[in-house]
Amino acid sequence: MQESKYGKVTPELIEEFKKIVPGKVHVNGDINEDYFHDEMPIYGKGAPDVVVEATTTEDIASIVKLCYENNIPVIPRGAGTGLTGAAVAIYGGVMIDMSKMNKILGYDKENFVVKVQAGVLLNDLAEDAQKQGLMYPPDPGEKFATLGGNVSTNAGGMRAVKYGCTRDYVRAMTVVLPTGEIVKMGATVSKTSTGYSLLNLMIGSEGTLGIITELTLKVIPAPKETISLIIPYENLEDCIATVPKFFMAHLQPQALEFMEKEIVLASERYLGKSVFPQKLDGIDIGAYLLVTFDGDNMEELEAITEQASEVVFEQGAIDVLVADTPAKKKDAWAARSSFLEAIEAETKLLDECDVVVPVNQIAKYLTFVKSLEDDYDFKIKSFGHAGDGNLHIYACANDMDEAVFKKQVADFMKIIYKKAAECGGLISGEHGIGYGKMDYLADFAGEANMRIMKGIKEVFDPKMILNPGKVCYKL
Amino acid sequence: MQESKYGKVTPELIEEFKKIVPGKVHVNGDINEDYFHDEMPIYGKGAPDVVVEATTTEDIASIVKLCYENNIPVIPRGAGTGLTGAAVAIYGGVMIDMSKMNKILGYDKENFVVKVQAGVLLNDLAEDAQKQGLMYPPDPGEKFATLGGNVSTNAGGMRAVKYGCTRDYVRAMTVVLPTGEIVKMGATVSKTSTGYSLLNLMIGSEGTLGIITELTLKVIPAPKETISLIIPYENLEDCIATVPKFFMAHLQPQALEFMEKEIVLASERYLGKSVFPQKLDGIDIGAYLLVTFDGDNMEELEAITEQASEVVFEQGAIDVLVADTPAKKKDAWAARSSFLEAIEAETKLLDECDVVVPVNQIAKYLTFVKSLEDDYDFKIKSFGHAGDGNLHIYACANDMDEAVFKKQVADFMKIIYKKAAECGGLISGEHGIGYGKMDYLADFAGEANMRIMKGIKEVFDPKMILNPGKVCYKL
Incomplete structure (x- = not known):
């Protein structure tokens, strides 16, 4: 052994x-x-x-x-x-x-940063920042992860399309190296060219290079108002084709999610509440965009809504449903936020893939993935971030033998990871490699990149004691 | 040897x-x-x-x-x-x-990226993108650097305060490793958690880890209009104190530069044109903010100007001069863009420091630096990016022996780098470490971080052939 x-x-x-x-x-x-x-x-x-x-x-x-x-x-x-x-x-x-280690250590409102211990939950920081009139923009689906975990996977989430990923909000960190030494990386500044960026190397390294104990995170003044739109389409292709049009029209959605009808239904069953229309003007709805805009006042957001409506109707949207009250926005987003729980509630055996592909490849890629469903005994469910091409694809089974499920899933995953690479994508958008995706990373990254990653691991952790057997280094 | x-x-x-x-x-x-x-x-x-x-x-x-x-x-x-x-x-x-290698290889307007060879000049991409209705946001003072060079120093520039640094616009790159292997890092996606971020490690590594040959860079739809404001103050403290107030008022300047009167005068002498007021209402002007806002139409920008004026007058601004025509904007920015040339034209012996400090430490730090002037035979001139705390400080002499100049400057630099660290800053905001700043990096980063940087260099470059004797590794 x-x-x-x-x-x-x-x-x-x-x-x-x-x-x-x-x-x-x-x-x-x-x-x-x-x-x-x-x-x-x-x-x-x-x-x-x-x-x-x-x-x-x-x-x-x-x-x-x-x-x-x-x-x-x-x-x-x-x-x-x-x-x-x-x-x-x-x-x-x-x-x-x-x-x-879950203390929010303090805000620096002149430099727009907050200092936290790494064990603070995302949800706790989000709520606390809001009380200060500030926003911590990264908004991964899982609100009860720690910020240290978010940094360790460079978590993205819903608002990445406008505000970027966790990486973009990490200014500095305190790290315990595998040797037991304590180091500081970064500073309360937004610009740096001060040697190799160990800070950026730590981000997304999944606890294999050092233990992050404290973080200095960028915050921004909180937007004063938000509005959400549910936009139903007949099919996913039309839905996804809208995405670049938003940007060309200088619209900057805070969040831009796509969802296929089937997963919305599952989520609404789970929540016991129906918000998304299934049929409109005699047309069966096949997919939805869920979009949020933020701004300084409702007049501004109403103007944006009008402009966005023009864009989406030109792309074949069936309707635009406006959620402009806290209750309506909560309902619209509750369905999206419960996708994973809804799947888990209905599913005994579950595996997932978190690829990211160029935005204009989403529809093509998902059509390919869906076309594989007949080859396997499990069901495929997907949702994801239309604004950034990060797709969450779930293999779900209730009546399969676990060994058979694992074998079939391994085959399926190999095919869809390969396809993601062909589409110009990457293995993981935000969940990371961990233990489960190591072979896919090795296949994808190639020999030279893997040799460098392993070499970096050895530099930080000469005895291979920190989180062994993860990301790039099999023991 | x-x-x-x-x-x-x-x-x-x-x-x-x-x-x-x-x-x-x-x-x-x-x-x-x-x-x-x-x-x-x-x-x-x-x-x-x-x-x-x-x-x-x-x-x-x-x-x-x-x-x-x-x-x-x-x-x-x-x-x-x-x-x-x-x-x-x-x-x-x-x-x-x-x-x-200076070809722009093509735009992908659905995914908002441009692919370039690494030898394309910043200015050429900026102009070409503009013709496409797009903007490449990084805007370092030196427009005739290559994009590969910009990436290698994580160049920041004027627009970093709103749009971030070069790092934030690098999606993918092709790299020749010191072994002669060709690798690709990153992809045309904005989100990733796919192993250690070798892409981010390459950014800012100053040509010591690999040779960047091609880049996929993010572009954004070009803002339709811009407006610039020259805001004179009696002194630098009032001027700098304004900076956080812009952000708290939800104003997002595209650029936010501070300049002391002396360097503006030098620049205007160099250009043979006077734009910045030296005396207003009987008050001697000591410092200026030069601010640019961008937006979709002039009405929006006029409203922003009004709001910005309220903010700055509350902070003791003497006036707000609006540059709203191309000619006026060009004149205002010509002075700023010529600072380095103006200094070079008047100076025989020159050394510089490019520290970055937290925004609320700028005034305190510069007051300290100025207070040292009497201790040396050279003059100190400074300007910088008020929005991000990146300061360019020049030691300038015309009548000094070079050896004496170097000795005095070494003493001066040691003191001001130490002070920058005390203020929570870093050695370089955007110029990098190269050969000239290696000792300052080593002093600042500490033993463990330096050991890791050197180890990383060895992993990429086992024979130490690539750009030897730079950044972290003395031979």
Whole structure:
């Protein structure tokens, strides 16, 4: 077994940990099984020998140093909401539960940043910033992930089309290296050309290069008003073809999501509430755009709505339904936000793919994916971010044998990842590689890029103790 | 001598080069001395043994492969407009002149990207995009740098305050590694979580990790109208204090520059034209903001001007001069764009510093820097980007011995870099580290970060042949 290269977590070592963080060290029977997997259990389970509740950067550094000296795996974990098995202790060792470092340390309103501990939940920062008249723009579907987790996957989310991804909002971070050293990367500035960007290398590295303990994040003045539009189309092609037209018309939607009818129905069943029209003027609706605009006042947004309506009707939209009250906006977005839960509620066996393709390839790509459905015993459901080409494709089965499901899914995934690459896309838009997507990354990136990634891993983590067996480095 | 570790560029090797790129290989006496230095000759000179005019990615790969096999330094060079000696062949070897790969390969208007060869000049892309109704937002002061050079320093420029830096516009690149392998990084997508971001590591690596040969860059629909405002203040403190107020008022200037009176006067002398008022209502003007807003129509911009005027008058502005015609805008910005040339024209000995500090530290920092002037025999001139805290500080002398100048400047720089770090800033906002700022980077970044940077350099470039002795790795 590979893990034999690692040292054992001895009772003596556990006593050392307890001296560093008294009352925060959990072992064996005392560890909740939730820690054994993430939100996609199909990528395997693994029990850590020890779970440590994170307290301070310095304490984490002390624990990591001990693990470094004793060759023990260290697995940082946020809220465990990942979808690729990145936060699972596949070689045992010490799991550091970062969700316990959850303080918002303070806003700097002259420089438009907020300093947080890495375990703060996205939802908590979003709500707190709002109270300050500010907005933290990244808005991934999962609101109860930690910000450290968001940074570790460069999470994108709904508002990426206007505001960019998590990467664009990370100004600085404090990191515990696999050696136990504490380093700072970046600063409260928006411009830098100060050596290799270790900050940008850490972003999206899924807890394999260092443990992020504190973050300085950019915030912006909160938009004063928003308006959402539900735009039904007869089919997905017309729906997707609208997307570039928004930008050419100088419209800047805050969010621009597409959804096929089937998944909207599933979501509405899950929520017990129907908001999206299924038939209009005798036409069966096949797909929808859900669009949000933000601005300084409702007059501005009404003008934008008028302009957007012209654009979409020219592209074959059947109607434009305006959600301009908090209740209506909540209803419209509730359906979108519940897609994953709705799928999970109806599905026993689940696997997913998170490719990103150029925006003008979405319709072609999804048509191809849908065409494969007859070849397999599972169902395919998809939704995604029309504004940025990030697609979430789910293989769902209820009556299949798990081994057969896994075999069929492996075949399916191989085909659709290859197709994504042919369309000029990438393996993952925002969920990451973790443990579940390593082979697809290796196939895609090619030998030289993989050699460089592995080399970088060795530079940061010469003993391979930090989150081993993830992203690019198989043990 | 360190360079003894490198192989010799033999006549046989030169013949090999000539077979790969006939007519594009220049040796010894045939090499223009402009290739021996960049725009800041104080950082030393160096003659390459050979200059090759770049033709294609494949040809560059073949040449680099030969250099790799024979242990010969390779120095990529754009337009030679750098300010840190990054593009100087300090160990001889083969210089690859990328400015010869200068084709705009095509626009993809559905995905809002343009594909270019790395030697295209910023100015050429800017003008060409404009003709297409598009804008390439990064706008560094030096318009005649190559885009490859801009990417290699993560160049920022005037419009960074609204649109971000070069980093934010790089979607994909083709790179020749120091081994001669060709790799692609990134894709025509805005979202990614596909392994370590080698793309972001290449950005700002100053030609030390790979040779960028092609770029896919994000473009946006061009704003339809712009308006510029010259806003005079009695002193720099009031001027700088205005900056955060713009953002809190939801104003999003495209550019937001501060300038002290002395440098404006120098620039106007250089241009032979006076635009900026020196005295108003009996008050001596000490500093100015130069602000540009963009929008869809002049009514919108007039409303913004009114709102901006309220903001600045509350902060002690003496007046607001509106430049709303092409001629007026050109005059206002001509002064700003000529600062460096104006300084160069009046100055024999010149050194510069390009720190970036948090926006609310600018006034404090510059007051400190100015207070040092009495300690030295040179003059200090400064200007910079008020919106993002990036400051260009020049030490200028005409009657000093060069050795004395260098000694005094070294002392001065050490102090002001240290102060920038104390203010929460970084060594360079956009000019980079190159050869001239290596000691300051090492002092600032600390041991662990420097070890990681050096390790990364070794992973990309195991034989240390690519642009040796720059950024983080002294030979």
